Amino acid sequence: RKEVEQDPGPFNVPEGATVAFNCTYSNSASQSFFWYRQDCRKEPKLLMSVYSSGNEDGRFTAQLNRASQYISLLIRDSKLSDSATYLCVVRPSGGYQKVTFGIGTKLQVIP
Amino acid sequence: DAGVTQSPTHLIKTRGQQVTLRCSPKSGHDTVSWYQQALGQGPQFIFQYYEEEERQRGNFPDRFSGHQFPNYSSELNVNALLLGDSALYLCASSLGGKGLPRETQYFGPGTRLLVL
Numbered sequence: 013r014k015e016v017e018q019d020p021g022p023f024n025v026p027e028g029a030t031v032a033f034n035c036t037y038s039n040s041a042s043q044s045f046f047w048y049r050q051d052c053r054k055e056p057k058l059l060m061s062v063y064s065s066g067n068e069d070g071r072f073t074a075q076l077n078r079a080s081q082y083i084s085l086l087i088r089d090s091k092l093s094d095s096a097t098y099l100c101v102v103r104p105s106g107g108y109q110k111v112t113f114g115i116g117t118k119l120q121v122i123p
Numbered sequence: 124d125a126g127v128t129q130s131p132t133h134l135i136k137t138r139g140q141q142v143t144l145r146c147s148p149k150s151g152h153d154t155v156s157w158y159q160q161a162l163g164q165g166p167q168f169i170f171q172y173y174e175e176e177e178r179q180r181g182n183f184p185d186r187f188s189g190h191q192f193p194n195y196s197s198e199l200n201v202n203a204l205l206l207g208d209s210a211l212y213l214c215a216s217s218l219g220g221k222g223l224p225r226e227t228q229y230f231g232p233g234t235r236l237l238v239l
Binding site for chain 1: 156158163164165167168171181227228230231232233
């Protein structure tokens with residue numbers, strides 16, 4: 013089983029739609045979780061950290077379910093500019109900053 | 124505030140050659156991590172440097188080596204290049220105290236390496 017698993021998509025959604033991505037992780041000792049966004053042929057950029065209590069940043073909501081070992085990202089009112097690949101990132105406890113990336117989920121928002 | 128910079132942006136090499144990639148971390152950062160991202164994949168952790176020492180290493184052969192300089196900049200060296208080494212090589216910088224990992228990593232634009 014892969015350390016971090018994501019559905020690679022693509023997810024094709026119309027503008028204004030709500031879309032959700034899940035990411036599962038295998039190491040129950042994992043401590044920190046993040047969502048990064050990567051535009052085509054660009055570097056990954058931090059979208060948001062994921063906290064146990066869940067967190068929201070504008071149209072984006074991230075949640076963590078430790079019992080089922082997954083994190084989720086919800087995007088409301090999708091914009092064309094949201095089209096990108098969303099990478100799930102997991103860091104185990106005790107490690108310095110050795111993070112594991114998922115393969116990424118590609119989102120295409122359609123006019 | 125200068126972000127993470129990498130050079131060169133693109134590179135073409137042939138099998139068996141050696142390559143050196145360079146990274147300057149974000150101002151104030153002291154830790155550099157290197158990743159390899161093949162087409163259609165997520166970034167794979169190569170290694171991390173802190174205080175001029177390799178602190179952690181991913182599942183990469185010894186052909187991949189690195190160095191960190193006193194000014195925190197870093198180099199990634201790959202010897203005996205293989206076709207499969209063709210990828211985007213990303214450098215990420217962060218602030219990392221001993222035993223107290225800081226969480227956010229900032230990525231540079233990457234170096235695209237093509238091995239023919």
